[in-house]
Amino acid sequence: MDQIKKVMSMVATAGARIEWPADEEWRRQLPDWLISSFHEYTPEELQQYLKDKVTLGWDFGSWLAALKDRSWRWWGEDFSEKIVTITLLVDGWPYSLGAFTHLLRAAGAQSIREEEIK
Helix, strand or coil, X not given: CHHHHHHHHHHHHHHHCXXXXXXXXXXXXXXXXXXXXXXXXXXXXXXXXXXXXXXXXXXXXXXXHHHHCCCEEEEEEEEECCEEEEEEXXXXXXXXXXXXXXXXXXXXXXXXXXXXXX
């Protein structure tokens, strides 16, 4: 959990800056376990995947862009036995949690469930 909070703290800090950091700055700052979770696609791979209508995993640049322009923020967390509940506050609709879900899986989450509370 600490590793997820550390990454999200970095994202929140970067979001408060006037200028979002360049991808290379992020590569230097983010942990190796996260950087290694991304696939770098060649143009040929992208063309083939799009032709075959294959769902692509996150690449580094797209993941960063999704976090930069997210419409949610970390609200809190709760621990009970082997379950961690993370609460995100959604600031607008539509929203996407795909980049956050990728972070959770890269950190080792085995099961993720989304639930909306109204």
